[in-house]
Amino acid sequence: MFPYGCSKNFSSRPASVNIGAIFTFNSTIGRVAKIAIEEAVKDVNSNSSILRGTKLDLTMQDSNCSGFFGMVEALQFMETDTIAIIGPQSSVVAHIISHVANELQVPLLSFGATDPTLSSLQFPFFVRTTQSDLYQMTAVADMVNHYGWKEVIAIFIDDDYGRNGMLALEDKLSERRCKISYKVPISPGSGVNRGDIMDLLVNVAVMESRIIVLHVNPDSGFLVLSVAQYLGMMGNGYVWITTDWLSSVLDSAAPLPSETMESMQGVLALRQHTPESDRERAFFSRWKKLTGSSLGLHSYGLYAYDSVWLVAHALDAFFDQGGVISFSNDSRLHSVEGSNLHLEAMSIFDDGNLLLQNILQSNLLGLTGPIKFNSDRSLIRPAYDIINVVGTGFRRIGYWSNYSGLSVVPPEMLYERPPNRSSANQQLNSVIWPGDTLTKPRGWVFPNNGKQLKIGVPNRASYREFVSQVPGTDVFKGFCIDVFTAAVTLLPYAVPYRFISYGDGRKNPSYTELVKLITTGYFDAAVGDITIVTNRTKIVDFTQPFAASGLVVVAPFKKLNTGAWAFLRPFSARENTVSTLGRVVLIIWLFVVLIINSSYTASLTSILTVQQLFSPIKGIESLKSSDEPIGYQVGSFAEHYLEELGISKSRLVALGSPEEYARALQHGPKKGGVTAIVDELPYIEIFLSSQCKFRVVGQEFTKSGWGFAFPRDSPLAVDMSTAILQLSENGDLQRIHDKWLMRSSCGLESAEIESDQLHLKSFWGLFLICGVACFSALFIYFVQIMLRLFRTAPSESVSDGSNVSLSGHVRRLFSLLDEKEDQSHGGSKRRKVERSLSDNSKDSELGTNPRRQTEFTAGSNINSSN
Numbered sequence: 001m002f003p004y005g006c007s008k009n010f011s012s013r014p015a016s017v018n019i020g021a022i023f024t025f026n027s028t029i030g031r032v033a034k035i036a037i038e039e040a041v042k043d044v045n046s047n048s049s050i051l052r053g054t055k056l057d058l059t060m061q062d063s064n065c066s067g068f069f070g071m072v073e074a075l076q077f078m079e080t081d082t083i084a085i086i087g088p089q090s091s092v093v094a095h096i097i098s099h100v101a102n103e104l105q106v107p108l109l110s111f112g113a114t115d116p117t118l119s120s121l122q123f124p125f126f127v128r129t130t131q132s133d134l135y136q137m138t139a140v141a142d143m144v145n146h147y148g149w150k151e152v153i154a155i156f157i158d159d160d161y162g163r164n165g166m167l168a169l170e171d172k173l174s175e176r177r178c179k180i181s182y183k184v185p186i187s188p189g190s191g192v193n194r195g196d197i198m199d200l201l202v203n204v205a206v207m208e209s210r211i212i213v214l215h216v217n218p219d220s221g222f223l224v225l226s227v228a229q230y231l232g233m234m235g236n237g238y239v240w241i242t243t244d245w246l247s248s249v250l251d252s253a254a255p256l257p258s259e260t261m262e263s264m265q266g267v268l269a270l271r272q273h274t275p276e277s278d279r280e281r282a283f284f285s286r287w288k289k290l291t292g293s294s295l296g297l298h299s300y301g302l303y304a305y306d307s308v309w310l311v312a313h314a315l316d317a318f319f320d321q322g323g324v325i326s327f328s329n330d331s332r333l334h335s336v337e338g339s340n341l342h343l344e345a346m347s348i349f350d351d352g353n354l355l356l357q358n359i360l361q362s363n364l365l366g367l368t369g370p371i372k373f374n375s376d377r378s379l380i381r382p383a384y385d386i387i388n389v390v391g392t393g394f395r396r397i398g399y400w401s402n403y404s405g406l407s408v409v410p411p412e413m414l415y416e417r418p419p420n421r422s423s424a425n426q427q428l429n430s431v432i433w434p435g436d437t438l439t440k441p442r443g444w445v446f447p448n449n450g451k452q453l454k455i456g457v458p459n460r461a462s463y464r465e466f467v468s469q470v471p472g473t474d475v476f477k478g479f480c481i482d483v484f485t486a487a488v489t490l491l492p493y494a495v496p497y498r499f500i501s502y503g504d505g506r507k508n509p510s511y512t513e514l515v516k517l518i519t520t521g522y523f524d525a526a527v528g529d530i531t532i533v534t535n536r537t538k539i540v541d542f543t544q545p546f547a548a549s550g551l552v553v554v555a556p557f558k559k560l561n562t563g564a565w566a567f568l569r570p571f572s573a574r575e576n577t578v579s580t581l582g583r584v585v586l587i588i589w590l591f592v593v594l595i596i597n598s599s600y601t602a603s604l605t606s607i608l609t610v611q612q613l614f615s616p617i618k619g620i621e622s623l624k625s626s627d628e629p630i631g632y633q634v635g636s637f638a639e640h641y642l643e644e645l646g647i648s649k650s651r652l653v654a655l656g657s658p659e660e661y662a663r664a665l666q667h668g669p670k671k672g673g674v675t676a677i678v679d680e681l682p683y684i685e686i687f688l689s690s691q692c693k694f695r696v697v698g699q700e701f702t703k704s705g706w707g708f709a710f711p712r713d714s715p716l717a718v719d720m721s722t723a724i725l726q727l728s729e730n731g732d733l734q735r736i737h738d739k740w741l742m743r744s745s746c747g748l749e750s751a752e753i754e755s756d757q758l759h760l761k762s763f764w765g766l767f768l769i770c771g772v773a774c775f776s777a778l779f780i781y782f783v784q785i786m787l788r789l790f791r792t793a794p795s796e797s798v799s800d801g802s803n804v805s806l807s808g809h810v811r812r813l814f815s816l817l818d819e820k821e822d823q824s825h826g827g828s829k830r831r832k833v834e835r836s837l838s839d840n841s842k843d844s845e846l847g848t849n850p851r852r853q854t855e856f857t858a859g860s861n862i863n864s865s866n
Contacts, residue, residue, distance in 0.1 A: 013054050013319050019311060020077040021060040021086040022070060022097070028218050028248050029089045029112050032301035034060065035290060037086055040308030050312050054319070063088055067096040074100045078346040081327050082106060083355060084311045086304065091115030091161035092188075098123035105352030107359055109311060111303040117164045120377045125352070127359055128378065129310060129371075130303045131272055133165045135382040136243055139270055139400035140213060141172035143241065143386070146406055146426050149443035150713040151181040151209040152241075155200070155224060157216045158185035165215050165243070177713050181209045186220050197227045205233060208447045214242045218249050222260060229263040236435035239443060240267045244299070247271035247387060250394055251298035264389045266434035272299035273383035273399060274368045275412045283367055299368070306366035314358035318351070321358070326350045369412075383411040390432050398428035444715050445493060452496040456514050456523035457481070458530075459503035462633070462657040463683050465740050466529040469501050476501075479740035483546045484527045484708060486732055487723035495716070499527070507656050508635035515540055515709050525716070526709040531680065533637050533704060541712055544721035545705025546733060551638055552684055555617040555676040555697050556665050617676045619698020623647065628675035631655045631664050638678050641702070658687045665694055682706075686741065788816055 021037050024030040041058045044050055059080065061073035070093035077085060078100070085101065088094050089112030098118065101108040102125050109127045110118075116134040118126055144152055154169065156162035162185070170180050184200050186192060201224070204212065212233075214221055221242065228234050246269040249256070274280065280302070287297045327347035349355070363372045372380045383401040387394040401411035404419050406426040433441055457476050459469050467478035476499050488495050500523065503509030515536045517523045531549055532542045617623065623630055624645060632638040634656045643649055653674050655661055667673030679687075681700060688694060710717040727733040789812060 012322065012324055013052065014325055015053070016055040016057045017315065017325060018057045018059065018077075018080050018082045019084050019086065019308075020074075020080075020082045021058060022063050022073055022077075022093070023060075023087040023089040023112065024065045025060075025062045027065065027089070028245070028252060029298075029300045030062075031295060032252050032298055033087075033089065033111065033304040035287075035295070036297075036301040036305040037308055039286075039290070040305040044308060044312045051316050051319075054315070056308070056312065063090065063093050065090055065093070067092050071096045071100060075346060078104050078106070081325075081347060081349075083315070083325060083349055083352070084109060084359075086111065086307050086311070088113060089300070091118065091164070092159050094118055094126065095160055098126045101125040103348075104346065105349045105356075107311075107352065107356045109307045109359070111307045112300050113161075115160050115164045116168045117160070125356060127356070127373075129307045130300065130379070131382045131384075132378055133161075133243070134168050135378075135402055136270055136384060137165060137169040138172045138402065139384045139386075140169060140241055140243070141176055141178065142400060142405055142426070143268070143428075144173065144178055144211060145176040146428065147239075147440060147443070149209075149211050149239070150178050150715060151444065152178070152211040152213050153182045153184065153204055153207060153209050154180045154213050155184040155186065155204070155216065156214075157188050157220060159188040162186075162188075162215055169213065169215075179713075180213075182207050186216060186224075188217075190219075192220060192223070194223065194227060197223050198231070201227050201231055201233060205231060206447050208444050210237050210441060210445060211239045211443050212241070214240060214246075216245065218245050221245055222263070225263045225267070226260075234263065234265065234434045236433075236437060237441050237445065238434045239441050240264075240434065242267060242269045244270045244272055244384070246389075247385070247394075248298045248300060250387075250389075252296040252301075254296060255392060258392070261389070261392055265391075265436065266432055267389045268397075268431065269387050269389065269394070270400075271385040271387055272303075272368075273385045273401070273411060274299055274302055275410065277367075277369075280367050302367045306368050306371055309364070309366060310359060310362055310371055313364055314355060314362055317358045317362075318355050321354065323351045323354050381411065381415070386428065388431050397431055442715070446495060452498045453524040454522070455497050455499050456502045456517060456526045457499045458509050458511060458514060458526075458528045458635075459501045459505045460509075460528075461503075461505055461507050463529075463686055465686060466682070467527075469505065474499065474501075479547075479736060480528050480706070482736045482740070483724070483727065483733065486727055486736065487543075487546075487720050490723040490726050491719055497525075502526075508633065510635050511637065512536065512640075518709055518711055524711070525714075529682070529706050530709055531637055531704055532707045533641075536709070539712070540709045541714055541717040542707035542709055543717050544724045545707050546724050546727070547682060547706040547737075549680045549682055549704050549706050550700040551620075551641065551678055551702040552681050552696050552700050553617060553620055553623065553676050553678055553698050554661075554665070554684055554687070554694050555615045556668070556693060557615040557695050557697075615695070615697050617697050620645070620678070620701045622698075623676055623678070626675065627651070628669040629653050629673075631661065631674040631677040633679050633683060636679065638680070642678060658691070661687055662691050662694075682741070785813070785816055789813055792816075 019041075023033055025034055037058065037060070041056050045055045059077070059082070061076065063070035063073060067090075070088055070090070074085065074097040084107045085097075086109050088097065088110060091113040094108070094110050094113035094115065095118065098108060100106075102123060105125060107125050107127055108123075109129050111129050113126075113128065114130060114133040114136065116132050116137075118128065120126070152173065154166050156166050166180070166183065173179055182204065184204060186197070186200070197220075214224060216224065225234070225240070228238075228240075234240070246264070246267070248271075250269070251271070255261075283302075283305075284297060326349075328350055329347050360373050360377060363370075365371070370380060374380050381401070381403065383399060383403075385396050386398045386400060386406075388397050398406055398408045399411055400406050401414065403411060404414045404417075404425070405421050406428055407414060408427050408429055430438055431440075432438060457467060457469070460467055465479060467476060467480045469476050481499075488497075502514050502517075502523075511528075511530055512535070514523075514526050514528075515530065516539065518526055519539050526540075529547075530536075530542075532545060536542070624647060629651050630642065630647065631653045632642065632655065634654045639649075639652055639654070642652060653664065655664055655674075655677065661677055664673040665677065669675050676697070684696060688696070708717075708720060710720075724733070727736075789809070792812070
């Protein structure tokens with residue numbers, strides 16, 4: 001007895017065990033799967049090395065693609081002590097009967113249910129023996145991203161299979177910054193007719209995207225392709241990507257009718273990849289003999305065949321582990337005993353969980369390659385072939401694998417190398433697209449639904465040369481408008497649009513808010529003098545910059561005249577030399593005095609001949625270190641930028657026009673103005689063209705540009721960037737600039753440097769120093785002479801006893817002057833005399849020389865008389 005009620009026991013290795021199979025017999029997958037499963041059971045039963053005496057007893061049920069019938073047939077299996085069920089092929093049926101499998105603990109091995117939401121958490125006894133659509137949608141997303149498309153239209157069957165597949169595609173596209181722009185669900189019932197499909201595709205035809213993903217069943221898929229051909233949607237510019245439903249038909253039902261093949265020319269399709277092997281080739285040969293080549297073999301047939309072998313190997317391991325085939329009746333079902341449903345006849349597989357674990361731990365080689373499950377119970381190494389329908393057949397253009405993405409070599413060759421998902425490594429062979437062209441479609445057009453692009457344009461109050469609205473009209477003009485219209489004319493397609501004013505025209509609007517309105521869908525784009533800054537690039541895409549722009553500082557300046565002391569300006573203070581090494585360096589520098597002299601001459605020449613301009617503001621660093629107010633343009637990003645630099649918001653003053661700029665700078669901080677203005681270079685160039693009292697100080701401290709804003713991943717942004725580059729290369733961009741922004745009056749260069757001429761006043765300081773020096777020397781010399789004159793005159797008058805007349809004083813004055821001159825000339829003579837005296841002292845030691853003494857005395861007398 002077991003907790004569930006009565007049990008039925010069989011020997012550890014019974015003569016036979018019951019397995020079931022449930023799928024739709026009359027379907028693309030079912031027709032092939034039925035033969036494949038039967039052949040697999042024959043092969044297992046004829047192989048003595050597997051199960052060792054136990055045979056598989058197969059019972060197949062036709063679910064007819066109905067969830068209800070599938071559930072009823074699954075319940076019937078439970079009355080026959082079935083240990084495992086192969087199938088179903090339908091995701092809808094799998095969702096329903098997985099609940100039955102959970103309750104009765106019977107493993108459900110599905111070779112065709114690809115719905116990614118059939119998870120092991122909700123359905124622990126559901127085992128997917130094929131690839132999940134999660135990987136197929138990843139392959140589709142990689143293809144879309146590889147070709148540079150950003151938006152797709154999804155046409156899908158409106159059931160669990162279709163809806164959940166699209167959810168997976170949406171997630172994978174989003175990871176690659178792509179999206180589904182329009183979804184087209186198709187009813188899963190058989191009541192869908194050609195007219196219904198035509199109504200749906202008419203709506204698709206007026207959409208912007210031309211990339212269409214078709215995730216349906218074969219019946220609906222061929223009807224969609226036929227109507228699309230009728231509507232001209234299989235021509236140039238369109239891209240059709242189908243999931244593996246199409247490849248299953250092409251593999252199993254070829255050749256198809258010519259009109260069917262004609263309706264799918266250029267279509268790309270996915271097919272589950274199975275590596276080539278001798279076993280696979282042998283089975284294909286056997287298949288042709290079985291079917292007489294009337295029915296082809298597709299990958300789902302191979303997975304169905306391998307599912308039987310998977311059960312056989314797991315069952316063999318189950319027996320080796322001592323597992324027993326036993327069933328118990330659920331006591332909870334006894335309450336409904338006596339009803340016509342006979343639910344009490346159903347039994348629970350007691351060791352179903354043990355068999356399930358052996359299935360999940362299997363590791364064998366099948367016709368589809370290695371059969372092994374990873375941690376999330378998916379088959380390892382998911383991969384797909386990518387085929388291109390051409391003519392009466394198809395050609396393989398590459399592969400996709402979860403290991404290395406897109407490639408032109410089989411995935412099994414890549415498994416031997418390190419994984420490489422870089423964009424440079426993603427490759428596919430050439431494709432023949434719809435319309436029989438090798439040129440990759442752009443993937444989108446402007447929708448042919450009469451809708452115009454709503455383009456927001458800032459209604460400026462100042463600097464209207466860049467963009468402005470003609471009063472009383474919806475017409476805009478200016479430099480930015482002309483650039484936009486010129487770029488649009490270069491596009492290879494027509495762009496319907498209309499400008500919509502943003503702002504009241506009395507003050508400049510917030511450009512950040514204008515950009516945000518693109519993200520909400522209020523505007524489709526924004527055109528104007530919009531600066532490309534980081535916080536804006538995070539929410540929209542910008543075109544190639546059409547104008548350079550960066551923040552600069554504008555401040556008033558004053559002219560420094562050459563002045564009387566201009567010759568001192570080349571010098572700067574020299575620090576005191578206090579160390580011995582410093583003195584050594586100073587001595588060495590004396591050798592370069594000639595170069596210093598030349599440099600001084602050049603510097604002085606520049607000071608005297610070139611007009612010098614002075615401003616206490618040296619650049620942005622000066623503004624950061626001060627506490628004085630700073631002006632900025634209303635609506636500019638400069639306010640936010642200055643705050644990020646640590647400048648207090650209380651110091652920032654919003655100014656709305658060039659006139660306000662001039663008044664604020666002229667008044668200065670002390671009179672309610674500003675010390676400087678921070679704004680973008682294009683505006684400053686316009687401002688300084690008429691205001692010569694101010695100048696740019698310091699360097700441009702940001703580098704950016706102006707661009708047109710579009711929604712994220714907008715293909716129009718890329719094409720407009722190309723058009724702007726063409727305008728730049730052919731010179732039209734410069735001509736538009738000259739038309740609106742060229743000014744002939746005061747400019748930056750003329751405001752900075754002007755020529756000047758030398759005047760006498762430029763040297764009067766130097767002349768003053770020279771004159772004072774000369775006068776001072778003459779005055780001191782005269783005072784010295786007069787003191788000697790008055791000092792010697794009294795002594796002479798006393799010695800000779802006579803009065804000295806005026807003429808005597810004059811003669812004495814000239815005598816002193818002559819004596820002073822002689823002293824300057826006789827200095828060298830005195831030094832010679834001193835040397836002779838030294839020689840005489842040496843001679844005196846040897847003896848007196850009267851002659852030399854006589855000469856010295858005579859010489860002394862001569863000097864005295866003079």
